[in-house]
Amino acid sequence: MDKTIELVNGVKDIHAMPSVIVKALNIMKKPTASMKELGDIVMYDQSLTIKILALVNSAYYGFSQQISSISIALSLLGMVKVKNIIVAVAMKPMMSNQGDKELWKHSMRVAAGCEYLANVTKIMDSDEAFIAGFVHDVGKLVLHMSNEKLYTKVSAAVNDGADIIDAEHKYFDSDHVKTGSLLAKRWQLPILLANIISYHHNPSLSSIPVPCNLVCLVDKLVQENYNPNNLDKDFIKTLGIDFADIDDLKNTIIQKADLLISELA
Ligand SMILES: [Fe+2]
Numbered sequence: 001m002d003k004t005i006e007l008v009n010g011v012k013d014i015h016a017m018p019s020v021i022v023k024a025l026n027i028m029k030k031p032t033a034s035m036k037e038l039g040d041i042v043m044y045d046q047s048l049t050i051k052i053l054a055l056v057n058s059a060y061y062g063f064s065q066q067i068s069s070i071s072i073a074l075s076l077l078g079m080v081k082v083k084n085i086i087v088a089v090a091m092k093p094m095m096s097n098q099g100d101k102e103l104w105k106h107s108m109r110v111a112a113g114c115e116y117l118a119n120v121t122k123i124m125d126s127d128e129a130f131i132a133g134f135v136h137d138v139g140k141l142v143l144h145m146s147n148e149k150l151y152t153k154v155s156a157a158v159n160d161g162a163d164i165i166d167a168e169h170k171y172f173d174s175d176h177v178k179t180g181s182l183l184a185k186r187w188q189l190p191i192l193l194a195n196i197i198s199y200h201h202n203p204s205l206s207s208i209p210v211p212c213n214l215v216c217l218v219d220k221l222v223q224e225n226y227n228p229n230n231l232d233k234d235f236i237k238t239l240g241i242d243f244a245d246i247d248d249l250k251n252t253i254i255q256k257a258d259l260l261i262s263e264l265a
């Protein structure tokens with residue numbers, strides 16, 4: 001059997017998406033989707049209610065008044081943002097307990113960074129950018145869950161300067177792009193998300209390169225071993241960003257992302 005299929009089949013817990021996400025995504029698929037239906041999901045989940053209230057009152061969104069009603073919170077945030085928050089909160093236990101503790105944090109940083117950069121550059125919808133950034137590395141979950149110890153070897157190799165895809169191949173005979181692409185198919189994720197999962201390390205091969213470029217850049221900016229000299233200036237130009245602004249952009253992204261992480265943690 002193909003190694004990627006074997007790895008994905010081997011991690012049973014990941015075969016089904018958390019049910020709250022399935023419910024939220026199904027509601028959003030309906031043309032008549034209403035805020036009330038989405039609100040019902042939130043209200044049945046106490047920890048989600050608390051987190052959404054904390055978030056809507058946080059500096060991340062910067063609303064001026066104190067909000068204590070969940071229905072007001074939902075109408076201020078809007079349906080798509082609420083769906084994104086549901087996904088981020090619901091994936092957290094899977095990502096941080098069974099997977100790598102840093103994976104949820106990294107995914108949130110890329111999500112918040114993509115949302116911000118999409119807002120600034122207007123090259124894609126910022127709510128779509130958030131969720132694209134959040135799921136880009138979902139394939140790492142499969143590798144972590146199938147052999148956590150082995151994945152620490154991958155992380156060590158990456159810290160020593162190895163390319164992540166090469167290191168994963170060395171230890172797993174597959175990589176997080178392949179496992180993520182297969183997972184995206186099984187979870188029936190929308191085409192944009194599947195594409196970002198498949199091409200975020202190689203955006204020029206994607207049929208929709210712009211969103212892939214955006215995720216790829218933010219992913220690089222939030223890495224521990226970030227070095228502006230390793231960034232391709234022409235690539236940054238394609239996103240309409242001036243290379244001289246890149247360090248400021250990185251700092252703003254980390255600041256914004258950490259605000260969000262501290263509210264949802
Ligand atoms: Fe990745």
Ligand SMILES: [Fe+2]
Binds near residue numbers: 106137
């Ligand atoms: Fe990443």
